[in-house]
Amino acid sequence: SAYKVAVVGATGAVGNMMIQVLEKRNFPVGELVLLASERSAGKTLKYKGKDLPVQELTESSFKGIEIGLFSAGGSISAKFAPIAAHEGCIVIDNTAHFRMDPDVPLVVPEVNPDALAGYTKRNIIANPNCSTIQMVVALKPLHDAARIKRIVVSTYQSVSGTGKDALEEMLVQSRDMATHIQWTKEDGLDKLWNSLSPFRTVKTTVYPHRIAFECLPQIDVFMDNGYTKEEMKMVWETKKIMDPAIQVTATTVRVPTFFGHSESVNIETERKLTARQATDLLSKAPGIKVMDDPANKKYPLTALAAGEDYTLVGRIREDESISNGLNLWVVSDNILKGAALNAVQIAEIMIDRYL
Ligand code: A2P
Incomplete structure (x- = not known):
């Protein structure tokens, strides 16, 4: 029907x-x-x-x-x-x-x-939330295999997540800067520095500061605990979707990319998983494409994730600072899977x- x-x-x-x-x-x-x-x-x-x-x-x-x-x-x-x-x-x-x-x-x-x-x-x-979705898609198979105790995540979120007005704001600012800053590699850095100064404070309507050529460590509003609401969404939602016992701490950042959120994800697990074991688990998991070939400079990029249904996972490494830890780079299309x-x-x- x-x-x-x-x-x-x-x-x-x-x-x-x-x-x-x-x-x-x-x-x-x-x-x-x-x-x-x-x-x-x-x-x-x-x-x-x-x-x-x-x-x-x-x-x-x-x-x-x-x-x-x-x-x-x-x-x-x-x-x-x-x-x-x-x-x-x-x-x-x-x-x-x-x-x-x-x-x-x-x-x-x-x-x-x-x-x-x-x-x-x-x-x-x-x-x-878009950032939560791609993270739990990538972490579910690892949690099932080794029980994740704690997640430390930093996001690099694209402007499309804020909507069309934000995309326009980024493009207008970028165009303005690219046309007004006349600088080549023959010039001194002081000239570049000086020509950037008119853009240090620009009027914005969508974001609290200029997004073009900038990283904004604020997504959504600030809460009483000093975290942004976007950061707390990742904490609350991951617990509700995957496991209330998982500890999560997040820093969410808006970066001047168009489509696709990127995430640096560090996990600590109860049981040891080698990078090889994690890669095998991720390769077999639904909704995931492993893209991890450092020798050939292959890793997830927003340009590869945009328009893709899959969550891309790469840079899979053991965290050498603890006994049971892994680092991952996770990228997905925030408008699609997100x-x-x-x-x-x-x-x-x-x-x-x-x-
Ligand atoms: P409209 O285009 O008529 O403003 P985005 O996140 O890309 O900015 O899109 C927001 C979406 O929410 C648009 O489709 C917009 O419609 C819709 N929207 C915003 N305000 C209202 C409203 N008061 N009633 C219905 N739809 C709304």
Whole structure:
């Protein structure tokens, strides 16, 4: 059978990819309803060669909708997901709003698909944070084999994760700097230094500081403990999805890349895993491509992960500072596996098992 599916936030970076993933995976769509703000009403978006109209999201948008993929921001989900769920629609929500609700399953299909059984409590399922998803995909096989005790992760997150406005901000700033900084290798470094100074403080609308040619150690808001909310999402969500006993500490950083989040992941395990054993386990695990050939300079890059369904894992090394530790470099497409693909994979399990 085929399902009536709505995409909420269809004009956004993730919503648009949700439409493409539904098409590419031949999801059994009977009817596709595209919802966004009133600003987008009247626009059309392509699905299977046809132009579908974008409609304004309202409280009556969900009559007869069976599956709703939400990616229009936390406040939109807070208001409209319960309305949709009440109408009998299964909501798969990409925002952070419901993730830690004990009555809402938080699911990565490769890691904890059975948690989906709990969907009946609210009719809402949460899609985890993009950085959490790729990390737990990479760590699940290692945890099953050797029990991870502690994770230390640093992220290098791409600008697409913030949305289209942020991508534009990065491009405008980069273009501006690349055209106004006239410097070649024949010039002194002082000239470069001086020509950078007008760009030290630029007006921004999306990020708190310039993102072009910069690393921002702030993603989302700061919490009372000094960590950002993005960092705490990685802590809370990893425990909920994989194992509450795992200790996690994170530093999340926005870097001027387009698509694909990169992560330096250090783990300490109960039992020893050699780098070779870890590589073997990862090679056989679902959703993972091992890319680890230092002699040929092969390792995961955002340019290789963008557009890929797989999470790329490389630089697999034993941590020589402790007895049972490993270091990994993990890269995945944050819009695909980090958001749209994971949501559609959840929907596929739902129709397979429960609908
Ligand atoms: P719109 O394009 O009409 O503003 P991104 O994360 O790429 O910025 O996209 C955000 C998505 O959320 C867009 O599809 C946007 O629609 C949608 N959105 C934002 N605010 C609202 C709203 N008040 N009601 C419905 N959709 C919204």
